[in-house]
Amino acid sequence: MFAFRDKRCRPLISAEAIAAKVAEMGRAITHDYAACGEDLVLIAVMKGSVVFLSDLARHIDLPVTMELIGIASYGDSTKSSGVVQITADLTRPIAGKHVIICEDIVDTGLTVAYLLDNLGTRKPKSVKVAALLHKPERSIQPVPIQYLGFTIPNHFVVGYGLDYAQRYRNLPFIGLLEPEPGAPD
Numbered sequence: 001m002f003a004f005r006d007k008r009c010r011p012l013i014s015a016e017a018i019a020a021k022v023a024e025m026g027r028a029i030t031h032d033y034a035a036c037g038e039d040l041v042l043i044a045v046m047k048g049s050v051v052f053l054s055d056l057a058r059h060i061d062l063p064v065t066m067e068l069i070g071i072a073s074y075g076d077s078t079k080s081s082g083v084v085q086i087t088a089d090l091t092r093p094i095a096g097k098h099v100i101i102c103e104d105i106v107d108t109g110l111t112v113a114y115l116l117d118n119l120g121t122r123k124p125k126s127v128k129v130a131a132l133l134h135k136p137e138r139s140i141q142p143v144p145i146q147y148l149g150f151t152i153p154n155h156f157v158v159g160y161g162l163d164y165a166q167r168y169r170n171l172p173f174i175g176l177l178e179p180e181p182g183a184p185d
């Protein structure tokens, strides 16, 4: 039992439901890439997607390599402005590789749209998107998500890698974070 609790955080998706869904996503990826015959590159978007990547990768029964990419999206702690910049780049080229971008959440879609453009210029064989969560109500830039865990309502969520002001990433479940009393929208 996880002892850490916070009264502002209400459980939305249990650790068990996440585990079952991530296993299902891993099986789907295993099935779809079985005939590729070469290493698949899984790219996690730091820091939030690291937890998702580590669980997802262990359900992909194929040779894979893993990379991290750091993205800064400017805005306040609960809203992105859409101005995106790479803060830590891949360690290896992806030319000729099949790539899956692993995202914790697709919110406005701006981060994934930027990554699809940026990684696309590096001549990969294919680029697809696996996202644990999607908030369609917040979409500004629609992006294709080939592997999706859960569609969630327009609430700020934390846990399983997702943070608020760098906290809550270690919660094993996804929770809804209530705004601080008196906080601006």
Ligand code: IMP
Pocket (backbone or CB within 6 Å): 045, 048, 073, 080, 103, 104, 105, 106, 107, 108, 109, 110, 111, 112, 155, 156, 157, 158, 162, 163, 164
């Ligand atoms: P975008 O708006 O789709 O570009 O999402 C940018 C990033 O904002 C995501 O990868 C998350 O790291 C973060 N983010 C968006 N919504 C939430 C949320 O509800 N909780 C925590 N982080 C979020």
Ligand code: MG
Pocket (backbone or CB within 6 Å): 045, 046, 047, 048, 049, 103, 104, 105
């Ligand atoms: Mg993220």
